[in-house]
Every structure is written in C-alpha cells, then in structure tokens.
Amino acid sequence: MADLFFDNAYIDGHWERDVRVAIDAGGWIRAVDTDTTPRGAHPVPGVAVPGVPNVHSHAFQRALAGLTERGSAEGDTFWSWRERMYAFLATLDPPTVEAVAARLYVELLRQGFTSVAEFHYLRNDPDGRPYDDPVEMGRRVVEAAGRSGIGLTILPTVYRASDFGGVAPLPGQRRFTASVEDLIGDIAVLGAGAPAATVRVGLALHSLRAVPPEDMAVAVEAVRSMDPEIPVHVHVAEQEQEVERCVEWSGARPVMWLLDHAPVDAHWCLVHATHVDGREIDGIAASGAVVGLCPTTEANLGDGIFPFAEYARCNGAWAVGTDSHVGRSPAGELRMLEYGQRLFTRTRNVAAGQRRRSTGRALLEGAWSDGARACGRRIGRLAPGYRADIVVLDPDHPTLLGRVDDELLDSWVFSGDETPVRDVIVGGERVVEDGRHVREDEIAAAYRSVAPSISEAPPQLALDLEG
Numbered sequence: 001m002a003d004l005f006f007d008n009a010y011i012d013g014h015w016e017r018d019v020r021v022a023i024d025a026g027g028w029i030r031a032v033d034t035d036t037t038p039r040g041a042h043p044v045p046g047v048a049v050p051g052v053p054n055v056h057s058h059a060f061q062r063a064l065a066g067l068t069e070r071g072s073a074e075g076d077t078f079w080s081w082r083e084r085m086y087a088f089l090a091t092l093d094p095p096t097v098e099a100v101a102a103r104l105y106v107e108l109l110r111q112g113f114t115s116v117a118e119f120h121y122l123r124n125d126p127d128g129r130p131y132d133d134p135v136e137m138g139r140r141v142v143e144a145a146g147r148s149g150i151g152l153t154i155l156p157t158v159y160r161a162s163d164f165g166g167v168a169p170l171p172g173q174r175r176f177t178a179s180v181e182d183l184i185g186d187i188a189v190l191g192a193g194a195p196a197a198t199v200r201v202g203l204a205l206h207s208l209r210a211v212p213p214e215d216m217a218v219a220v221e222a223v224r225s226m227d228p229e230i231p232v233h234v235h236v237a238e239q240e241q242e243v244e245r246c247v248e249w250s251g252a253r254p255v256m257w258l259l260d261h262a263p264v265d266a267h268w269c270l271v272h273a274t275h276v277d278g279r280e281i282d283g284i285a286a287s288g289a290v291v292g293l294c295p296t297t298e299a300n301l302g303d304g305i306f307p308f309a310e311y312a313r314c315n316g317a318w319a320v321g322t323d324s325h326v327g328r329s330p331a332g333e334l335r336m337l338e339y340g341q342r343l344f345t346r347t348r349n350v351a352a353g354q355r356r357r358s359t360g361r362a363l364l365e366g367a368w369s370d371g372a373r374a375c376g377r378r379i380g381r382l383a384p385g386y387r388a389d390i391v392v393l394d395p396d397h398p399t400l401l402g403r404v405d406d407e408l409l410d411s412w413v414f415s416g417d418e419t420p421v422r423d424v425i426v427g428g429e430r431v432v433e434d435g436r437h438v439r440e441d442e443i444a445a446a447y448r449s450v451a452p453s454i455s456e457a458p459p460q461l462a463l464d465l466e467g
Contacts, residue, residue: 001025001428003041004390009034009048011382013365015405019048023388026197027427031384044392046422047400047408050380051114051389052330052364053371055292056233056271056321059101059141060122063454064088065326078239078301086172090126094140096450097122101144103447104325106437108150111329112421114389115151117292117321117375119204119233119271121159121176123186128174135186142194147439149431151389153375154194155204155233156186158211158219164249166212176206180215184222191226197387198427200376202231207238208246208254216262229267231376233292234258237280238272238303255280264289269374271321274304281307285314290374293320295336296327305340309350319371331413334363338413358406360413392423 001023009019016034020041024030068084070076092100101118108116118141124130133139138154145152159176162169169177178186183203191201203223205211211219211234223230237243237254246254255276258264266288273284273291284291293306301324311318320333327333338359341350351366352359372380379387393400393408397420403411412420424432431438 001027001388004048004388004425005038005041005043006046006048006392008046008395009382010050010409021048021382021388021390023428027388027429028197029382029384029386029388032382044423046392047395048382049364049391049393049409050368050382051391051424051426052112052367053319053375053377053380054108054113054116054321054330055269055290055319055371055374056294056323057104057116057118058121058324059104059118059144060089060092060097061085061323062104062107062325062328063092063096063100063451065324078303079241081301083172086170089122089172089175091454092122094131094136096453097137098140098144099446099450100454101141102147102443104328105145105148105150106440106443107328108322109148109424109426110421110432110435110437111331111419112391112424113150113322113328113330114391114424114426115153115371115375115377115379116145117153117155117202117231117233117269118145119155119157119235121157121204121206123156123178124175126175128177130178130182134178134182135189138186138190139193142190142199145199146195147443148437149426149429149439151198151375151377151379151387151426153200153202153231153377154190155202155231156183156190157204157206158183158215159206160215161210161212163209164245180219180222183219187223188226200231202233202376205232205234207235207242208257209242213261220262224263229376231267231269231374233269233271233374235271236273237275238298240275240304243275253277253280255284259283259287266290266317266373267376269319272298272303272306274298274306276307278310281311281314281316285311285316288317290370291316291318292374293318293333293337294323295320295333295340297323297325299336299340300324300326305344308337308341309345312351312353317370317373318366319374320367329417329419330364330367331419332417334360334367334413338363358410360410361406363413364409388425388428390425391421392425393420394422397422
C-alpha cells in the first residue's frame, strides 16, 4: 500500500503539518512523521483526522427509517415502534439484509464512520427456525462490510426472553432467539472465518429483559474463556418502563443490577443507559465501561436524555452509534448529543466542560478513543500499530473555508448537514474519493433491486404479535 502525505493532520491531540503516514501491506500504520517531506509518499490534499468508530448499529433497521412516523389515537412510544419493527421483519431475507447493510455502510463511510459495531440479533428465518447455515445472516453482514470496506465488530446476540423473569419470547421475537450454546457456536464460527484485520467478533446481550441471569453468566464466561478482551455489549436502561420492571423483578435498577451481578469492565459497552441515577453513574465510570450513546435514535424513539454532564464530571467513557439509522453521520450524532445537553441544562458548550477548549474536539476525542475500545479494535488514532483509517476533510468546502485547527472540528460538527468529508481511507485503501464511494453504483443497484419488496410493506406494518 502507498504511504500517504498530508499537509495538515490531527495526531494524538495536536495539529501537525507536513505529515507522512507509512502504511504496511496489511493496512496498519508503521510510522507517522511530522514536519517532513513526502519521500515518495502519495500526497493527499485536505485535512486528515482519524476515522470515527460507530459503536451501535442494527443494519436492517436502515430500511425501516421513515416507515414508523405516523401517530395513533393511543399515542406512540418506543413500545409501539417496536411492534412495527417486529412486523417489518417479514420483508427481510438474507439477500435483502446484505443489500441493506452494504448500502448503509456506504452511507456511514461517506460521512466519516470507518468502523461499525453491529449488534446482530436477526438470526432466524420468518418462522423462527435457523437457516441451513445458522450463521447465514451473520455472514451476510460480514460480506456487506467487506464489499463496502468498513471495519466491523459483529456481535451475535443472546435473546432468550420477552421480559424480566424469563417470560417466554413473543411471536414477533422468534427471529431473534437461540440457545446460549448455539450463540457461542455462532461466535466461534464467525471468528474462524473472518479476516482478523478487518473483522472483530464479540458478544451482545440483548438486554436484562431478554437475557435471564443464568444465561448471561454462561455466555459471558464462555466468551471470556475464548478471548479475555472480547467486547461485550448490552442494551440497558433505555426506557423508564424497563427501569420500573427491573425494580419490580429484582429490587434494583438495571445498571446497578448489572454492575452487581456481571463482570462489567473496560471491555463492556452499555448501550443507551439513558435512565441512570447518581450511584449508577459513579458505578459505570468506575468500571471503565463505555456508554454507547445514540442521540438521534434516542430522540426519534422518545427515550429521554442521558445525564452526560454529570457522567463527564466522573470522567466516564462514552462513544456514539447510529442504532436505527434515522441519522447516519458522526457529526450529526455528536451535534445531537451536545444540543440535547444544551436544552437539558440551558447552557452552552456542555461537552467542553469548564475548560476553554473546543467542543467539537472534546466530542470527537471521546468518539475516537472510547469508540475504539468499545469496538475492540486498534482504531481511532493516527499512530503506529493502528489501522490506517483516515477521514480527509475538504478545507475548501463552505463549511470549513477559512477555518484552522480546532475550528475545523467545531465547524464539521456544528455547521449543518452538508458533509465536508471528501475522502475516506480504511486500512490504507481509499473507499470514498471526492465524496463518492468507489463501489457506489454496484451497491446502490443491489439495494435498488430489493427496495420494492421493502416499500411494499403495509403502511402501518400491522401484525398480530400476540398469536
């Protein structure tokens, strides 16, 4: 792979000029030299920053975006959205999922995400039976990531129950369920067949509702015996109703129960954690776990607002994801995160804290460093030993024109929806050039071929979920 030369790059908290990035044949950074000359490296015009990790994705839900925006006489909540999502599953077969995922990953790349953690729970056929190849759906996600060029952390998901106390799954959940032993087998199979440089395999526990304690213990112990640093992700405390039901079941709030009963550490990602109290905030921060925030989806679903300012004062780790993909850009997620906090606190520049520093930089630094840890991959830095995942911003884009250094990051995050991302490099390979993905036409055509079957779903996505 060609070494690269940038006039301007963000390197470990500093703006550097005349930067040469040496990349080995496997797509890893060998060396970073500053204030130097190209010495045969390929010059890349623009401003180089690390690619952004996306810590939470349900790829198939990209095709659902826009189909649930209708009110009802009974009112609409996360739980009614969930019923529509279950009904939508009837439109999805493996080729459709692959086409949707590949199209999504192209969109994420064009916006500056270079790696994604796929919380993968769509496992079975519409009747709830495993496919002939039980990891068929997982392979389709891996293939979609490979075609698009995005880095992937795939998280086969334990889903065993419909509510606390091991209540049997609902009919609408039949495509998600499998035994813990089968899920551990899925992880082993996917791990054995995936290219280690670009794909990381981890474990997801769908939620405390969906995973009884004994299943959680078995699953975590099994994967930790395979890999002590394996990423473990879990949805937790997204909805107030979930908190209330957990207290009824166990006498404890969800995050506190998890901290008391599971080996939560720096390799865990607690997705959402929206409804937490002070003790839980302290506990998450002390554990080293990353909170995976998905501000645009959380706003779309009416989840609530995570107490970010209080958590930041505890030096808690956090990163962002796009979840249901009603938004698909790192700038958009970080902007929504900050603006939600401004509305909640009625102040400005919340992520910057009390220090006189760039808010955009503070947000991106969290997304880079803690996002990399949540994905379990050596990404998020332009440094030796890390993947050569690089986003190149266009300094001549109206959003960035005349900006320098941290102003570039602030303007990327806070100057609207037009993306100044010009080129994207993943593992040393350019996957986006002049704003266009290198396989745009092929991947768009595949998506276009399946889109009619998705759009033909009933407008209200009606389904008798109870029988």
